[in-house]
Amino acid sequence: MPKYEFMCESCKKSFEAVLTAAERAAGKIACPICGGRKVTPQMAIFSAKTSRKS
Ligand SMILES: [Zn+2]
Numbered sequence: 001m002p003k004y005e006f007m008c009e010s011c012k013k014s015f016e017a018v019l020t021a022a023e024r025a026a027g028k029i030a031c032p033i034c035g036g037r038k039v040t041p042q043m044a045i046f047s048a049k050t051s052r053k054s
Pocket of ligand 1: 036
């Protein structure tokens with residue numbers, strides 16, 4: 001499944017989530033840090049910036 005990166009509008013933290021297109025379309029994503037539902041999808045993590053990669 002594709003991995004997506006989201007930015008939480010509430011706590012301004014980015015997080016990664018693996019979810020299906022249907023789940024993503026349904027807006028079933030919430031911030032794992034603060035539980036906020038207002039998240040902005042970022043670019044899919046395929047060739048995106050990898051500065052945080054450990
Ligand atoms: Zn948050």
